[in-house]
Amino acid sequence: MSIVLDARGIGMSFRNGDELTEVLKGVDVTLQSGELAALLGASGSGKSTLLSIIGLLLRPTTGSITIAGQRVDALSETDRARFRNQRLGFIFQFHHLLPDFTATENVAFPAAAPAGRMTSAMRQRARDLLDRVGLADRMDFPATRLSGGQKQRVAIARALMNNPALILADEPTGSLDRLAADKVLDLMKEVNRDDKATFLICTHDESIAARCARRIMVKDGRAEQVRTQQQLELRG
Template identity: 50%
Template sequence: MSPDAPAPDARALLTLADVRKSYNLGLPSEAEVLHGVSLEVQRGEFIALIGPSGSGKSTLLNIIGLLEVMTAGSCRLLGQEVQGMDDAALTLLRRSALGFVFQFHHLLPAFSALENVTLPALMREGRVSAKQREHARALLASLGLAAAMGKRPAELSGGMQQRVAIARALVMSPALVLADEPTGNLDTASSDEVFVQLRRMHAELGTTFVVVTHDPRLAARCDRLVELVDGRIARDEAITHAAT
């Protein structure tokens, strides 16, 4: 970190400092795709992560999501330094602190909507408690899917499937939800519908969101915009919304 850079906020939900990521280490084809990224995410923020294809957005999101290991730098999540953690510790932190929404919903086709939403509880604890099942029902109902809980993914529209995925990401009450192009596979109307639900869940639950999007309309409806270009943060600014 530069000596002129401000000290990291110990209260921050997530702090990245000089994060670098290289692939093919030690080989002639070695390439660094993140070049010293520093970023702080506070609790309750709703952040758009944008940038051209190949800018490193997905790599950065995978590092934040504890799915990839950075080559150098520091990543602190909920006050815990993740660099040096073993796979078991990373898995435990990921399951307890993070929720994920992807471009493709990745719902299990043989499971009902409710069963898909309760899957994180089953994976984490080996069972689904009555309280967790009721929480999953409440999430689905709040997302307009009360009548679809027993339906399988093939019986749902694309927008409905993605709302099931949102409920699944939120069911374990994560501190941070990472959404990678969550509307990228939907038409405009469905994209707007899903984004409205993301914002509503953020407002109601106070969950922190980092959303990767290529859609400038959706990015403009976030509260903060972080732009990545060629593996570096080129812009980081708050978005001012007109009063309605």
């Protein structure tokens, strides 16, 4: 298995007046291709900040990031945006679907916008992905007519549209009820298993983290690997 994410010595501090707050203190995170990892931590622990840094939405104060073999921490804003578009997928707590577009158009959006047009091939891939996430009968529905769980499934399909090397999910089930949350998590596990997609899921929910193959705990600005029950059992 190849390394998809190699983040080394990630540090992040914010200045608030005279006060300097150090959120991350030299965090190292490595993900292998096809892993499903949970990024755990209490509220304010810095896990979302770490996810944003890995997602190239925030620049770290210190450290280096290599994703899919490419050093990305020093890229220009334009190149970071291009990299995000081509190599990363995002799933947020609030799906942020475009309400004026259908499910298919929402999924195809990350491919269509940089290309300047929506080709029939993009549309077909979007439909295939919607079929994959169990929304074959909702492809032409406007985003506003989908339920919360269905919207999050569309968001997962959208994250997969450009065949990303790494999918980052920030509290993906945070706005869903238990049943819908389980279905969404099942879907992510299924995609991880069948498509060998690499997931890093940021959550504060232990029950969700327990279903991931690997857990990374962020505490006091540092990350530590936590073996899951499954891993502990395997190690005997």
